[in-house]
Amino acid sequence: MPNHKGGSQWLNRRGYLSLAGSAGIAGLAGCLGDDDDTNDNGAGMALEWWNIWTGGAIHDVSEEIATAFTEDTGIEVEFGRFGLGDYRPQLRNALGTDVAPDTFFTWPGPDRMGREVAADQVISLEDRFDSSILDNISEPAKQRVRFEPDDQLSWGSEDGEIFGIPLTTPTIQWWYNRDVIDDAGIEEGRIHHAGDVGWDEFTDICEQIKEAGYTPIQIGNTAQWPAQLPFTDIMAKAGGGDLLKEIAFGEADAAFTDDNFVEAVSSFQELHEEEYINRDINALSNDDAISIFYDDGAAFFPMGSWVNSMIEGVKEEDEPGIPEKIDYMWAPFFPDLYDEGAEERFLMADYVHPVSQAAVDRGHEDSTIELVEYMCSEGLMEKFLEDGDQPISRPDLWDNVDQTPVHETVGESLNQAVEADNTYDPLDLTLLPAPVEVMYAGIQELFDGTPAEEMLQNLQDSVDESLEEV
Amino acid sequence: MSIHEKFVTLVQLRISKILTDSIRKKLRTVGFVGPATFFYIAFFVVPTVALFGLSLFRYSGIGEIEFVGLQHYQAFFGDTIAHRAIWHNLQIALISFIFNFFVALGLAFMVKKSYDRLRQFFQTALLLPMAMMPVAVAFAWMYLYNPSYGFFNATLEILPYIESQPIWLGDPSIALYAIIIVGIWQWIGFNTIIWLAGLTSVDESLIEAARIDGAGKIQTVRYVVLPQLKPIAIFVFIFTFIGSFRTFEYYWVMTRGGPAHATEVMVTWIYKSAFDQSMLGYAAMLSVLLFFITFILAIVNYKLGEKTGSQGAKL
Numbered sequence: 160m161p162n163h164k165g166g167s168q169w170l171n172r173r174g175y176l177s178l179a180g181s182a183g184i185a186g187l188a189g190c191l192g193d194d195d196d197t198n199d200n201g202a203g204m205a206l207e208w209w210n211i212w213t214g215g216a217i218h219d220v221s222e223e224i225a226t227a228f229t230e231d232t233g234i235e236v237e238f239g240r241f242g243l244g245d246y247r248p249q250l251r252n253a254l255g256t257d258v259a260p261d262t263f264f265t266w267p268g269p270d271r272m273g274r275e276v277a278a279d280q281v282i283s284l285e286d287r288f289d290s291s292i293l294d295n296i297s298e299p300a301k302q303r304v305r306f307e308p309d310d311q312l313s314w315g316s317e318d319g320e321i322f323g324i325p326l327t328t329p330t331i332q333w334w335y336n337r338d339v340i341d342d343a344g345i346e347e348g349r350i351h352h353a354g355d356v357g358w359d360e361f362t363d364i365c366e367q368i369k370e371a372g373y374t375p376i377q378i379g380n381t382a383q384w385p386a387q388l389p390f391t392d393i394m395a396k397a398g399g400g401d402l403l404k405e406i407a408f409g410e411a412d413a414a415f416t417d418d419n420f421v422e423a424v425s426s427f428q429e430l431h432e433e434e435y436i437n438r439d440i441n442a443l444s445n446d447d448a449i450s451i452f453y454d455d456g457a458a459f460f461p462m463g464s465w466v467n468s469m470i471e472g473v474k475e476e477d478e479p480g481i482p483e484k485i486d487y488m489w490a491p492f493f494p495d496l497y498d499e500g501a502e503e504r505f506l507m508a509d510y511v512h513p514v515s516q517a518a519v520d521r522g523h524e525d526s527t528i529e530l531v532e533y534m535c536s537e538g539l540m541e542k543f544l545e546d547g548d549q550p551i552s553r554p555d556l557w558d559n560v561d562q563t564p565v566h567e568t569v570g571e572s573l574n575q576a577v578e579a580d581n582t583y584d585p586l587d588l589t590l591l592p593a594p595v596e597v598m599y600a601g602i603q604e605l606f607d608g609t610p611a612e613e614m615l616q617n618l619q620d621s622v623d624e625s626l627e628e629v
Numbered sequence: 630m631s632i633h634e635k636f637v638t639l640v641q642l643r644i645s646k647i648l649t650d651s652i653r654k655k656l657r658t659v660g661f662v663g664p665a666t667f668f669y670i671a672f673f674v675v676p677t678v679a680l681f682g683l684s685l686f687r688y689s690g691i692g693e694i695e696f697v698g699l700q701h702y703q704a705f706f707g708d709t710i711a712h713r714a715i716w717h718n719l720q721i722a723l724i725s726f727i728f729n730f731f732v733a734l735g736l737a738f739m740v741k742k743s744y745d746r747l748r749q750f751f752q753t754a755l756l757l758p759m760a761m762m763p764v765a766v767a768f769a770w771m772y773l774y775n776p777s778y779g780f781f782n783a784t785l786e787i788l789p790y791i792e793s794q795p796i797w798l799g800d801p802s803i804a805l806y807a808i809i810i811v812g813i814w815q816w817i818g819f820n821t822i823i824w825l826a827g828l829t830s831v832d833e834s835l836i837e838a839a840r841i842d843g844a845g846k847i848q849t850v851r852y853v854v855l856p857q858l859k860p861i862a863i864f865v866f867i868f869t870f871i872g873s874f875r876t877f878e879y880y881w882v883m884t885r886g887g888p889a890h891a892t893e894v895m896v897t898w899i900y901k902s903a904f905d906q907s908m909l910g911y912a913a914m915l916s917v918l919l920f921f922i923t924f925i926l927a928i929v930n931y932k933l934g935e936k937t938g939s940q941g942a943k944l
Contacts, residue, residue, distance in 0.1 A: 248904040251690035274907070278692030381798070383887060439776035441888035442799025447777065592906040603888040607801050 205235035206523060206530055209253075210264035210510075211246045215468060217547040224542065228533045234526050239263075254280045259517035261527040265323060267303040267508045268588035269311050269408075270595070276322050277311040281513035285320035287528055292535045292553075293321070299582055300325040300552035303508035311629060312408045314589075323513035324531050326540070327549045329464045330572045331388050331505040331585070332487035333376075339458045343371035347486075352571065354489035354579075355501040358426060361491035365435040368458045375435040377457030379448030380606075383599040384587060386440065388505075389461040390427065390602050391586045392490035396500035397423035400583025406619075407589045409626040415619045416612065419496045424611040426493070431606045441603050449473055453485070461490070463507075464569045467548050482568045489575075502580040506573075507588065508552070510543075590622065591629065597621040677920070683913035690907050701914035711915060714893045721809055721894070722873035728813045729820040729869045730862065736817070737824035752825070755818030763815065767882035770811045774798050774883075798884050801891035808879050808892055816872070820865055827861035828854070860934065867930035871923050895919050 208225065212218040218240075225236035239260055241249050246264075253259045254275065265272055275281045284293075293301070305319030313319055340347055345364055350356060356364075365375035380386040394403055397419045405411035430436045437443065437457065449469045452460040460466070470480050478484075492500035512534065518527040533539060537556060543549040545560045550573050557570055576582055587595045601614040630638070684701055688694040705711055740751045758766070773780045774797035782794040797807040831854055839849045877896035880886060886893040886901065895915065903912035 251904070251907065254691045270907070274689065274691060278689075280691050381884065381887070383885065439796045439799050442774075442776050442796045447775070451777065592908075596901065596906060600887065600889045604801075607889060609889075 204521075204523065204526075205237045206262070206518075206527055207239060207260035208236050208262050208530065209239040209241070209246075209250065209260040211241060211243050212264075213240045213242055217468075217543070217549065220542045220547040223546075224534055224539055227539065228530055231533075232526070232529065234530075236530065254278075254515065254517070257517065257520075259515050261518035261521070261523045262512050262514055262531055265511050265513060266588055267314065267323075267325070267511055268584070269314050270590075270592050271588065272304065272323055272511060272513065273306060273311040273314055275513065276306040277309055279309075280516050281322050282516060282519055282524070283308065283320040283322055284324065284514065284528070288321070288324065289532045292532055293324075295553050295555045296325070296535070297328060297552050297554055297577055299506055299577055300328045300508045303584065304511055312626075314408075315404070323511040324535055325508035325552050326510035326512065326534060326543060327508075328506060328552045328573060328576075329509050329550050330569075330576045331392070331461070331463045331507070332572060333389070333392075333490055334452075334460045334462060334466055334485055334487045335458055336452060336455060336460075337484050337486060338455050339368065339371075339373050342455075343368040343373060343458065345458075350488040351486060352488065352575065354492075354504065354575070356488060356491045357494050358491050362430075362433075362435070365430070365433070365458075369433075369435060373455075374437050374451070374457040376430060376459045376461070377437050377448045377452045378440050378461065379443035379445040380440045380603065381442065381444045383603065385445050385448070385462070386602045386606075387587050387599065388463070388585065389490065390424075390598070391583070392461070392505055393423050393427045394420060394586065395503060395505070395583040396490060396492040397496050399497055399499065400503050400581050403583060403586065404589055407586070407591075407594075407622060409622070415615045415622070419493075420615055421611050423493055423496060424605070424615060428605045428611055436606070440606055445469075446472075464550055464572055467565050467569070481565045483564070486568065487572060499580065504576040504579040504582050505585075506576040506582040507584050510549070591625040593625045594618060594621040680913050680916055680920070683910055684917050686910045688909045690909055697910065701911045704911065705914060705918065710890050710893060711895075711898055713890055714895045714898045717805055717892065717894050718874045718876075720805065721812070721876060722870045724806070724809050725813055725816075725873055726866060726869045728817055729865050733817050733820035733865070734824045734858075736821040737828055740821065740825055741828050752822060755821050757818070758815045759819045761815070763878035764882055766811060766815050767879045770808075770814075770879075771798070771883050774807060799888055801888050804884055804888065805892045808883055811879050811883070812873075812876060820869075823865060824858070824861060827858045831857045863930060863933045867926055867933075870926050874919060874922055874926075 208221075210221060212221050221238070225238070229235055239249075250260075250263060250265070255278070259280070265275065272281070301321060302315050304321050304323045304325055305313075305315055305317075306322050307313035307316050307319045310316075335350065337347065340350070345367060350364070368375040376389075378386050378389070391403075394415075398413065398417070402411060402413055406413055406415055431438075431440065437448075437451075443451075446469075448457075449460065449462075449466070450473045451457055453470055453473050462469070466485070467481050470485060474480060489504060492498075494501075512531050514524065514527045514531065518524055535553065537559070540551050540553055541556050541560050544551045544557065544566060548565060548569070550569050551557070554573075554577070557566075560566065562570065586598060590598065597618050601609070601618055605611065605614055685696060685698055686694050687697045687700075736755070740748055740755075743751060772778075774782075776782055776794065776796050776799065779797075781797065785791050785794045795803060798804050835853050835857075836849055839853045844852070874895060876894055877900070880892050880894050880897050881900070884892045886897040896919070899912045899915045899919070902908045902915060
């Protein structure tokens, strides 16, 4: 065999290794080709369902529903699950690409669903979705998933189309610890499920609780969104939920810097100055706050009706929960600023599931719609309520469930909200992202002494700037 | 000769006609360097170039992508939060450098003076924090700083004459410094070991000569030891500054840049711009600026290393 420089084995050893490596890489490249996805009804093709339910009862419910769907239709459902912090970046990166999920958990609002609608990443379900299901979803829930096509700011438009299905409609209340209230000598009957507690009356209650040695209001705001809930309440009670939305979208003559808002936010700030709100609000996590609240360290805990799952995480199985130990009142209102505030309630649409444009492109449109209809169908949607303790958006199905006291309490709050004169949404869903960041930081600054006027001016300036860029 | 052997011989003869020694040598070089170069280009050069490109566009992650030229760079001058973040990074760098220089050097002297077995123990103990993941370190310190049940406040509570405990991570005036301490705690051991390596390499004969000439300990350290540690000092300076500008985990896990941007650093602001505010182009611009800051620091390191002409630059 010829002996070349580098050894006569050049081709025998190295050459063969090189050829083998190249062939291997070529083989791998060939294996990475996309599957041909042309099956129109999706039979035999898995549907991608993305959500944030990485554990707990709601995770189990989603698994159950997917399994039932597969058994009935033969269509596999694959989950993409991400923790809350990772979910939005992952979803944003995926939408518009061929790895976008067929259906996914999203939130209403101009920067969430609105952006997806405006970018044609989701399809209108008007005239596509089972009308018998759609007619039974509560009107406040449907209103919150309506957009006009291509218009990010047309959230809730009466001329809009439905772009997603909200599975739940949680409410946001000021939960109270019965034991602490009793020990502080507060008459519980006055605040029980009440929406007409005036601000002065509420601060008197807080003073009484403080004198009894408890923290009146416990909030853990390291994640920044928890304090935004009572802040939204304060702002809505100062001028009305509709006005908040109009200012956020630049449709009102009013501004967040108007006197009523300044006075309301100043009053909110005073709660911290008077030590009615825990001093360490900006350093306490939401989990720590609920522990302190449940362990009789505080009287009030502003949070959504999902608070039950939080309480389940801190109490023992045989310890009392909602409503034996924990019940709710609605946020106090300002009779001198906006007396109709007593008739407005805090409600949101949640667990919204649209159908992506990617599903249509893959030929999964019908099967994906079928999956979402499945989630909302009688016999299955009840599982979100019964096993997941979620306030489902179909009031007609509530009586199908053997309701626990928790369900009854949450159900009553939902009924009160639906029957109220008006409802409003969280400001961090209503505002565009830059003002949300300003609001989060501004609320933390309020508790550090920044004047309310300055905080609200920064917020309004950010709203104005962001609307110019839309 | 079998058919296979004839085939191989023919191929080898053909190849040997085409390949001269120099071409073969070049091919061998490419073969060894190629894979690493491929990964370097694919995972560093291409993304960096793409980052520069993205900084010229407005893009939210979905929908249309719009060319805006240098608009993001212009907007940076009005972005007070970004300015604040850079200022925080500078503070982190300066404070960390003071500890990584003076305190770490002092620890290195102490460790060097200790007995052999103790020295090994100290070397291991100093490196242990560095072995932990920064996220885990951040969570651990969060519990230490917890205002209700954290170790620090629980200790302060039992001390006399202390009326109220600080809210370490909730008070905008102290939160940044509370987190800086975490980074110093984790990395001071590493810097101590670096100084120790430098001290070990100092020429003992020069120290002996200084002693013979009547120099005191402080004079010896100042005029003999420290000049020989100059390359180490340069390394510590550059490593500290680059690390300070790239820091993220502590500030994200412990405070997410709050309260009210009091602990905002460049990388947390880049993250928020990209993923909370869906301004990918703007975030890319901030990343480009951060790239240039660290690039300039790397150039400074290189130039200083060239001047000293020793292993400082090679570190």
